[in-house]
Amino acid sequence: MASSEASRSSPRSRRELEVRNPRQDKYSVLLPTYNERENLPLIVWLLVKSFSESGINYEVIIIDDGSPDGTRDVAEQLEKIYGADRILLRPREKKLGLGTAYIHGMKHATGNYIIIMDADLSHHPKFIPEFIRKQKEGNFDIVSGTRYKGSGGVYGWDLKRKIISRGANFITQILLRPGASDLTGSFRLYRKEVLQKLIEKCVSKGYVFQMEMIVRARQLNYTIGEVPISFVDRVYGESKLGGNEIVSFLKGLLTLFATT
Amino acid sequence: NFRAQSSGPHREGELRGPKVVTMTKLAQWLWGLAILGSIWAVLTMGSLGLELPSSYQEVLWPLPAYLLVSAGCYALGIVGYRVATFHDCEDAARELQSQIQEARADLVRKGLRF
Known part of the structure; x- marks a missing residue:
């Protein structure tokens, strides 16, 4: 294996030499939380289960933005239960953006791959081994979960929400042709250096942030693989899709349309 | 520029x-x-x-309007089809619920105070 890698002389070969033995690959899950006291223990339990069943080396980095509901206390308990080498609590004083949460988390990440997901149980850790398999299969820079392809789907959405989601996705595909089917999803695996580079470039907030990450990835010629996922809308707590979200989504979409 | x-x-x-x-x-x-x-x-x-x-002319004049309308119909058709075939992940939701029960029990055993 080593010889076939070394014999290639394309610009990629240098990168491929850096690819480590699968056993040495480590996956850092970044979990930004805000008032997820109920969900955090459950998602961590599911993560530990999924990783240990498939024998993957991992760590979970919890970035709590000063939740008033005691998320931090629960995180500290989880740190004790599972060990401080597996569960790392790296809180911040107050609510700052998602992008800075990822930057903050990555500073403490020791893995060479980063997985980002929501802590509200809408993203199930059982898909992570599939993400990893997909990444290795195509040596992708990014693997994105998709609700819109193959066996992917959603649970807990009414007709109106489905129409808005499918409509927004259709318009986005027509306008941006991004090369990935789920732009607003936030269940993804990145090479660490790729995520670092992308975050430097991205300026948007909210839904548009995830969309901009994929659009910038295409600009920088990063490769993207996709894995169908089932998205189970918030079990505890409220899911939000108001007029404000739609307006800011459209603004963000048009900004990306005009500038990228 | x-x-x-x-x-x-x-x-x-x-x-x-x-x-x-x-x-x-x-x-x-x-x-x-x-x-x-x-x-x-x-x-x-x-x-x-x-x-x-002149028969060509008659088709050509309103062509942009026809194209616009058919593009609109195409868009509505696609979005409608995709809404209708959007998977409802009932199984995933059920699986998650049972795993939540399992997780709670296990975490309490491990000493977590919810």
């Missing part, structure tokens, strides 16, 4: 392939529409001196 925005000093991008000069998506759309629009204008106005048979 919006049409020839280069992909810029992204070393990562250059490492992986030839440097491409890219237009913004907006510019690509404007160019596309401008090209199609001028072809249509030339043909309907007959400004190249070519006289198209």
Whole structure:
């Protein structure tokens, strides 16, 4: 294996030499939380289960933005239960953006791959081994979960929400042709250096942030693989899709349309 | 000057392939529409001196409107089809609920105070 890698002389070969033995690959899950006291223990339990069943080396980095509901206390308990080498609590004083949460988390990440997901149980850790398999299969820079392809789907959405989601996705595909089917999803695996580079470039907030990450990835010629996922809308707590979200989504979409 | 925005000093991008000069998506759309629009204008106005048979003319004149309407129908059809075939992940929701019960019990056993 080593010889076939070394014999290639394309610009990629240098990168491929850096690819480590699968056993040495480590996956850092970044979990930004805000008032997820109920969900955090459950998602961590599911993560530990999924990783240990498939024998993957991992760590979970919890970035709590000063939740008033005691998320931090629960995180500290989880740190004790599972060990401080597996569960790392790296809180911040107050609510700052998602992008800075990822930057903050990555500073403490020791893995060479980063997985980002929501802590509200809408993203199930059982898909992570599939993400990893997909990444290795195509040596992708990014693997994105998709609700819109193959066996992917959603649970807990009414007709109106489905129409808005499918409509927004259709318009986005027509306008941006991004090369990935789920732009607003936030269940993804990145090479660490790729995520670092992308975050430097991205300026948007909210839904548009995830969309901009994929659009910038295409600009920088990063490769993207996709894995169908089932998205189970918030079990505890409220899911939000108001007029404000739609307006800011459209603004963000048009900004990306005009500038990228 | 919006049409020839280069992909810029992204070393990562250059490492992986030839440097491409890219237009913004907006510019690509404007160019596309401008090209199609001028072809249509030339043909309907007959400004190249070519006289198209009047039956062609009758089709050509309202062609943009027809295209617009069919594009709209196509969009509605696609979105409608995708809404109708959007998977409802009932199984995933059920699986999650039972795993939540399991997780709670296990975590309490491990000493977690919820």
